[in-house]
Amino acid sequence: MEMKLSLDGLTGKVVTPYSKEYEQARQEWNRAIQKFPIIIVYCYAVKDIQNAICWARRHGIGIRIRSRGHHYQGYSVGTGVLVIDVSYMKRIELDESNGSVFVQSGIKNREIYDYLGARGYPFPGGTCPTVGVAGYTLGGGWGYSSRYMGLGCDSLTALEMVDYQGNLCKADDNYNPDLFWACRGAGGGNFGVVTSMTFQLPPKVTRVTLVELEYLNAAPATMACFLDIWQEWLVSLDQRMTINVSMYNSAEDGMGIYGKGLFYGSAAEAAQILKPFELGGATLSLQEVTFLEAVQKIQDAYPDSEKFQSTGRFVNRKxxxxxxxxxxxxxxxxxxxxVYTAVSVYALGGKINEIDKKCTAFYYRDAAYIMGVQSVWEEDRYASVNRCWLNERFQCLKQLTVGSYINFPYNCLANYEEEYYGGNACRLQQIGRQYDPMNVFSFPQAIQ
Structure with a gap:
């Protein structure tokens, strides 16, 4: 790739195709995504972001915004674009006097969990340790505390963003409230570059129960029985429990069921709540631990990277x-x-649906759960056949569901704005035209 552009005006750490770290720097967590940006700017401060936006506009180069590189479809990078990477912006400030925590947009799940967990606080973050808190929150944010504390975006009280002109603006209930509304569920990459977020602190907790549920060598009939019980069980589920379960087919382990989650209560209470799942061959593990110990155990199970295609849809009926x-x-x-495929279900309800679907950009608050399908492969030569496999199954799920979850995006969606945002799509389009009238922050499936 030939570089003829002057880099004058860019600040921060600038990586080009000639840099020794370029190959690693351009990689997403999903190694099935292979894009080749012309420049990657690792930003240390707001000024670096502002300079990158102005430079890209001056040279007519597209912009992508990246925190931790976990976008399923790789929209946080692109070929021939400038990537604004905020992963070096990692300040955390705790203010216990007003019950808030300030985080810069480079903070990842593991870092906020370690920081707050060491001080006795839980946090309604995500499950994978290297996912960025900013991208997670902007897409709504489902995690193992969601039914008890709400989505990640429900604890957000303010944010700061650099807009298309390079101006730093604040958004909360009083300043730019329409932008604040949009940033709670409309996904990352739209409107501008988020530099920091402020969250309301949840109350301290001493112990939680880490839940693991497993059926090895589960027959299809067992899986069907599980899913039937699941949909009935969710109706009156204690909101202190949030869990997700995968019905899987693994090259190594065959077919089975595996679930994991958190319960904000005792192991004895959790055991009673999970009694309906005591089917033949079920193994239930319940550990009373600190919140930090629980999320560390959850996160340690994640690989450093994968090659996969995955998506998720909302279920609103039995x-x-x-x-x-x-x-x-x-x-x-x-x-x-x-090497692995699964249909996975993620419990909604509880605090999530106590907020009206029009109060934030996250629209599908009345859904019972998210249902996703995925396939994982290791060799590049199998990428195409796996993507076709997933698309066929997606067409089946689409007939049974009502919309797609923006944090589990899918590049083959028709009418993607309606699918992701439902009845909030029109308002989001208006806000997009207001805060980014030049369409500077454009990417596949951006709000138009």
């Missing part, structure tokens, strides 16, 4: 047994080269 069996059938046969 399924007949015939429909459930069709869902289970989706993973009976893996694609060629796939």
């Amino acid at each position: 399924y007949s047994m015939e429909e459930i069996e069709a869902i289970v059938e989706l993973i009976r046969q893996r694609a060629d080269g796939s």
